[in-house]
Amino acid sequence: MRLLIINGHVIDPSRDFAGSADILIEDGRIKTFAKEGRIKENQGKPEPRVIDAAGMWVVPGLIDMHTHLREPGFEHKETIKTGALAALKGGFTTVCAMPNTNPVNDNAGITEFILKMAQAAGGARVLPIGAVTKGQRGEELAPFYAMREAGCIAFSDDGRPVASPVIMRRALEYAKGLDALIISHAEDPALAGSGVMNEGLLSATLGLKGQPSVAEEVMIYRDIALAELTGGRLHIAHVSTRGGVRVIRQAKERGLKVTAETCPHYFSLTEDAVAGYNVNAKVNPPLRTAADVEAIKEGIRDGTIDVIATDHAPHGREKRTRQFDDAPSGISGLETALSLGLALVDEGVLTGLELIRKLTVNPAGILCIDKGALIEGTEAELVIFDPEKRYVLDAEKMISLGKNTPFDGRQLKGRVIKTICGQKVLEWD
Ligand code: DOR
Numbered sequence: 001m002r003l004l005i006i007n008g009h010v011i012d013p014s015r016d017f018a019g020s021a022d023i024l025i026e027d028g029r030i031k032t033f034a035k036e037g038r039i040k041e042n043q044g045k046p047e048p049r050v051i052d053a054a055g056m057w058v059v060p061g062l063i064d065m066h067t068h069l070r071e072p073g074f075e076h077k078e079t080i081k082t083g084a085l086a087a088l089k090g091g092f093t094t095v096c097a098m099p100n101t102n103p104v105n106d107n108a109g110i111t112e113f114i115l116k117m118a119q120a121a122g123g124a125r126v127l128p129i130g131a132v133t134k135g136q137r138g139e140e141l142a143p144f145y146a147m148r149e150a151g152c153i154a155f156s157d158d159g160r161p162v163a164s165p166v167i168m169r170r171a172l173e174y175a176k177g178l179d180a181l182i183i184s185h186a187e188d189p190a191l192a193g194s195g196v197m198n199e200g201l202l203s204a205t206l207g208l209k210g211q212p213s214v215a216e217e218v219m220i221y222r223d224i225a226l227a228e229l230t231g232g233r234l235h236i237a238h239v240s241t242r243g244g245v246r247v248i249r250q251a252k253e254r255g256l257k258v259t260a261e262t263c264p265h266y267f268s269l270t271e272d273a274v275a276g277y278n279v280n281a282k283v284n285p286p287l288r289t290a291a292d293v294e295a296i297k298e299g300i301r302d303g304t305i306d307v308i309a310t311d312h313a314p315h316g317r318e319k320r321t322r323q324f325d326d327a328p329s330g331i332s333g334l335e336t337a338l339s340l341g342l343a344l345v346d347e348g349v350l351t352g353l354e355l356i357r358k359l360t361v362n363p364a365g366i367l368c369i370d371k372g373a374l375i376e377g378t379e380a381e382l383v384i385f386d387p388e389k390r391y392v393l394d395a396e397k398m399i400s401l402g403k404n405t406p407f408d409g410r411q412l413k414g415r416v417i418k419t420i421c422g423q424k425v426l427e428w429d
Pocket of ligand 1: 068158159185282283284285313328329330331
């Protein structure tokens with residue numbers, strides 16, 4: 001199979017390139033990347049299928065460092081198959097699966113199961129993230145070495161914090177020996193209490209328990225201090241607060257090896273989305289204030305925040321039918337991330353190249369994987385994206401089983417048109 005993509009606006013952060021280029025794909029691999037002019041050489045080979053990408057962005061397959069796929073155990077929320085297909089529709093050809101399944105991914109057997117199911121699913125590549133502690137109970141370290149051997153790309157107790165500083169210290173020490181990454185769900189459980197939204201005037205008005213920003217900030221401080229002590233590699237998940245951005249910025253200024261991500265909802269929405277007890281805007285950490293949103297954008301702009309990850313957290317009926325206090329937290333995010341990210345470009349926070357960097361080479365570098373670049377000889381993983389296409393999101397039409405999104409019914413701009421993955425060319429309406 002030969003495929004020639006012409007006339008596109010190609011963005012490849014791995015070579016600092018954004019401009020017109022043609023790309024020839026042969027047998028599922030990138031054969032030629034030509035910055036100028038058409039690729040003419042057919043050399044007796046069959047004529048390629050030509051994709052005219054005029055007006056489109058052509059970018060490397062995106063990498064999501066933070067996805068909840070729910071299988072095993074919560075297949076009514078998402079299966080590995082539906083999640084891995086939803087990822088492709090959103091432009092993600094690689095997703096990292098968080099371990100808060102049932103059973104938890106805290107041993108090599110579960111890791112192998114996830115990899116086997118992902119292989120059979122034929123969607124995005126799935127890289128499992130192992131739990132830091134057995135059962136994510138925060139008491140005893142999971143067997144990192146065996147899980148790493150089985151294919152875990154990093155370790156995290158995401159969904160809940162590692163409450164004990166002693167356990168987190170040991171995790172960072174042990175992971176350092178394996179050169180493995182620890183991803184912190186930064187939430188001080190005592191300060192967060194049973195808060196279900198951001199603490200402030202609005203939570204008081206709504207009569208809901210609030211979770212203060214300082215619960216995140218304190219835990220980021222703690223984990224950075226422990227990373228400094230141990231020399232372990234630390235990544236902070238879903239940063240949502242102004243204070244969190246500030247602490248990470250200071251740590252980076254001191255030369256510490258910490259990286260960080262935020263998610264589209266933290267730069268697209270404020271806590272006001274919760275008004276009316278909208279469960280689809282219930283997420284953990286919670287949506288914050290306008291000042292936090294501005295600080296997150298500044299952190300994205302100045303590089304304090306390295307990565308945009310989805311924290312795709314699909315839920316089923318239990319999200320719709322329970323009261324706000326009892327409903328599970330999370331937003332189904334794989335299929336809207338790129339559109340929401342594009343708004344940062346339209347607002348002038350990032351260039352297109354910088355946006356795609358935070359969705360490709362930056363996560364690839366942190367995860368130490370050879371992905372997210374348009375390099376000759378590598379497997380073809382590309383996304384063709386129309387940055388001008390406007391559409392009204394219909395959650396019911398999303399591939400993900402999780403229809404829980406506060407963006408349902410909202411007009412969004414920018415849509416994935418095609419995802420190319422090896423020999424497959426998937427076309428989306
Ligand atoms: O809102 C969230 N949902 N935050 C998390 O940390 C976990 C996630 C989930 O698993 O549903």
